[in-house]
Amino acid sequence: MKLRFLPLLLLPLFSNAQSNVDSLFIKKMSDEIMTNGKAYDLLYELTKKIGGRLAGSPQAQNAVIWGKKSLEAMSPDKVFLQPCKVPNWKRGGNDFVAITGVNGEARMQPLAAFALGNSLGSNGLIEAEVVAVASFEELEKRKEEVKGKIVYFHSVFDPTKIQTFKAYGESGAFRRSGASRAAKYGAVAVLIHSLSTAPDNEPHTGVMVYDEAYPKIPAVALGPNDAQLLYALAKKGTIKTQVQTYGFFLPDADDNNVIAEIRGSEFPDQYITLGGHLDSWDVNEGAHDDGAGIVQTMEVLRVMKALNYKPKRTIRFVLFANEENAARGGKEYANQAKINMENHIFVIESDEGGFTPRSIGITASPAQFAKFQTWTPLLKPYGSEITFGGGGTDIAPMAGINKESILAGLIPDSQRYFDLHHAKTDVFENVNKRELHLGAVNMAAIIYLIDKYGVK
């Protein structure tokens, strides 16, 4: 039984008839998306019929074909491919890590593990003692111990950070630069605790970067439970582990940004861009990261056509290539915008998962931000508001491309994202239809408002 006092809807405070018109049109878009939205079905196709789609893979090529065809079916003014070269990293095999000795006693305990993206293979089996450290400071203090050893970084999330991206930003340093920081002192491989909030043992991959000054040693993320075990053992005694990975690069491959455009009726030379990234890691279906952003972008196009909305400004719907391990798609989009001297006024990305939206985060001058903030009552009925600060990896190169360019991001609830981000659990089944579509509603609303009122 369930009889309760319903919370009152936070009704927009209409300052004038105009914002009533806006409120009604946003509700019309919301009703259309929540009733007939296709984002969820499109996500099914992308995740289940194409699957994991790392740059350079056949799946990445299939995703481009699928993206182009799907956008064309929605009849924008044009759809085109924007070619770019992308790195072509291959995992090369089933990554292997095992504890093989504890305090001199032999043992064989395989650990859940994924090599980090862009890391190079071990060239055979490496076996060495583990030096387990909790921070770069501890590594510096113990640098004399590191030569010939395997360094383990205890890169756990800080659970007290309510916004999980904050914790990710902190622990992320170990994944990105841990290998070279340890190789500098002679380490032969590094292991990290997966960047995960999940109470499970799934390893999470993700990109790493070698410092060219040091040997390019293997770098592997361990499942959280196994990492905890390893750290506990290593703190009490001498641990030996084996590592074997297979990562390598083929020559750069051809890839494409997939771009749909609706030409503006009044200010066609002012561009508004929204997008997500079409690639994903190889170990999952890239459902939240970033299938969600892709199909939300498509849904905004679909709803505009369904409601026969004619934008005043030119709107670009962009499926970016290769975000995960080099962001070449985003760089090429900015590069072409510069070459063509396009006037981009607003660029927004959805790349934080298809969860219930909490806000539209906008990076802007105080005066501009004050204007945007007046739109919060229009977003509140859809669970969102305007907050300061937002962007995305793919659109970062657009910062400052011209005086007016403003970056923004869809900011969904972040509690579940790092449970599955870059782990094999990032699959279609873990995306909720209403949450996904509600994200598209908020994206559609902000695009509509920017199109109508501009950014000044």
Added chain:
Amino acid sequence: MKLRFLPLLLLPLFSNAQSNVDSLFIKKMSDEIMTNGKAYDLLYELTKKIGGRLAGSPQAQNAVIWGKKSLEAMSPDKVFLQPCKVPNWKRGGNDFVAITGVNGEARMQPLAAFALGNSLGSNGLIEAEVVAVASFEELEKRKEEVKGKIVYFHSVFDPTKIQTFKAYGESGAFRRSGASRAAKYGAVAVLIHSLSTAPDNEPHTGVMVYDEAYPKIPAVALGPNDAQLLYALAKKGTIKTQVQTYGFFLPDADDNNVIAEIRGSEFPDQYITLGGHLDSWDVNEGAHDDGAGIVQTMEVLRVMKALNYKPKRTIRFVLFANEENAARGGKEYANQAKINMENHIFVIESDEGGFTPRSIGITASPAQFAKFQTWTPLLKPYGSEITFGGGGTDIAPMAGINKESILAGLIPDSQRYFDLHHAKTDVFENVNKRELHLGAVNMAAIIYLIDKYGVK
């Protein structure tokens, strides 16, 4: 790769040193819960070691023993049982519904189905033509057709309602009173579209109520896909279905509210109550409904003891009995409060799932509400705010129990709740640890503020 502009934290605006003290203590509670919280582990025990626990079942008795033991382990001042009599409904068998004829042609197509709670069995196999209606108005218009037929109510959720409890409130009327509304005109059974938001075929049970004036006919919820099929067929032609259900009542059983108490140091006669309900439906683990509310209630007690917090007012942690099919636990709690002339100033329930909290909804006078609203900046860092309107089925009988009594509810994000509410998918695996614990943080925060500042 994921490098983005972090949204700025919405910092509480400290009006004075006092609210700084509050902000620090709430953060201390949050850090403790997000780091060492036991709610998730307790939920595992309740769902996996006890399971579904409808009033009258052995599992419901086990849940009382488990609840008492678990609360005692947290060392409140006392733990006691408050006995109550509860209805003892049994499903009695595997509910069966099948389409057996389409336009005169025989067919045998079983449909996913759960009898509604408190409905009585069919006493053998019923077979009849279907009258499918979309509303009570349509039923009234077509009442002459109903005699001897099986009425199907197309009780779908309105997907455009962003707050799903609103849609549930609307469609819920068909589940609650559909059977008797149809029996009035001679229907022999009713079927409804499950009250579900999920894009799947899981049937959702839930309580129904017979009007004593009419025959007590079987009442069954169908899986959403099967219900859509049945409705589509019935609109085009003549459909026959079979229904067999087995529901019956045993004599009322003994059950208990499980109550822990910390005595107030300054105003021991002012009571603050928080709680959830210990029972669940028989078809699932009752993880979100309402295992979540139970373990969040326990976690608030745990964190107060862990931080050695001594409340000024008396705090009651209540695991209510029998919410689902009669709410006898809640009624008895209010009854005893009246008999003992207890002064209850604030009563809050968590019974909308263990999802990310969005607000604390409070039903209060405008003056009181204005006071509570000043606490929004203290909740914002934990994803929540104070909104108007809140309560819960178990605490509804406490309304107006004395002049000061104020009802409230933890209001989590509602997008996923009706995907699994009363369906077999409401299991531990579908609860997220951080979301669950964040709910406990917000419950702890509001209890702390009410305890410290009272309600006047």
